Amino acid sequence: MNLLNKLFAIIIIACFPLHLISQKNLLLNGNLEKHNSNGKFINWLVCSGTPDFYMSNNNSCFALFMNDEFVSEAMQGTLIYPMKVGKYYKIEADVKADAKWCKTMISEISIGFTKDSFKKIKKNVAIKLKGISYASLFSEDSSVIHSQKYEHVSGIYQAQGGEKYIIVGNIFPANINIYMNNVKSHSMYFFDNIKISQLDKPSIKRHKNQKNLNLFFTKKSHTLNPENRQLLKTWLSNIGLSSIKRIEIYGYASSEGKEAFNLTLSLKRAAEIQKYLCNYIGEDLISFKAMGEISNKKVNKKDRKVLIKAFLN
Structure with a gap:
């Protein structure tokens, strides 16, 4: 191998891991396909309420009850390694509602990050879950969550440094505006395929209108x-x-x-x-x-x- 080829090989080897890091899912068991004999998702913790778990070979998910009363359900996942201060991360998830004809805003989904793990609590999650930094989510296709299909949502988060856990769920129940035939109601959110990846350069989009x-x-x-x-x-x-x-x-x-x-x-x-x-x-x-x-x-x-x-x- 001549000197030029050796130099080219070194460049490829040096750059390849960085590309993998930027694309790799930093969330353990983000696709929710790994679960134990007790029917719990591995690397996930219930930190509020009683979420429902649905397990299958290729389509496992968890569901969180949501309404406009003070009812709170949330799950906690674990990252492979802590986030780096100042770095940008992309958050993605597939979400849908269960109630027929139900609609609610994507912006009402709460996804945040924290340095410390939470033990399960029974209520008042909005007050007791402290130290969470939140990410705003959006969808290219829709502004609302429907029951007919999963909606792919995503967002950009800039790390404060040291965040090791993701919190998903109904963190602020008083925010939830869920409507069925224009009447306030309740629903459940189904979450699947949750992914966190580090970005080399952030690309924060703004709605054209x-x-x-x-x-x-x-x-x-x-x-x-x-x-x-x-x-x-x-x-x-x-x-x-x-x-x-x-x-x-x-x-x-x-x-x-x-x-x-x-x-x-x-x-x-x-x-x-x-x-x-x-x-x-x-x-x-x-x-x-x-x-x-x-x-x-x-x-x-x-x-x-x-x-x-x-x-x-």
Whole structure:
């Protein structure tokens, strides 16, 4: 082998493992095909509620009950190795609902990451599951989950560093807006083929017909003041109500204070915006989610906000 061929071989060997790492599923048993004699999925832990498990040779999945009351079910999976600080990861999953004619927003699925493992708890998961950083999910094909088929959802997550576990499920039950024939109801989400892969370079897509608005709040407040009301009215007027396909609302809080308080505060902020928007838009077109505090070393008043995303026809 001449010198040029040797050099080419060295380059191939050096680059090949990096490519494999970026494509490899970092989640142990992400396809849910490995289970033990007790009917439990290997490398998965029930951390809230009583999820249902369905096992077959090629189509195993777990199902989590969801409604708009304080009912919480969540599963915890384990990563092959901890996430690296500042690195971007892609999250993918196949999800569907079980109730016929049921629909609910993809944005209401909660998938997050944590450094510590959780033991099973019976209720109040939104308060007791601390230290979770969440990823936002989207689908190229649809904004809602239906029962007829699995919807492939994905998202991008930037690691804080050291995250070893994924939490999947109904983390914020007060967010869930599930409708059957335009009447609020309940459902179960079926999860399968969950994958996490490290990205060499992030590719964060924005919906081509998407308009965003940030509204800011004062410390410890979730009240929609007159200034924010006017900003919302102007924003809606500029968009045009007839062109709105759906709206997603994300509540945040700054990092001072207790984490549980900030999580509840971010939920109240998002709910306040949702309540106001229902004066103009159908409730079944609006979803909201509490994102909790934004982790910063220094307190930033701009973290006391609600992000509103309008997706247009």
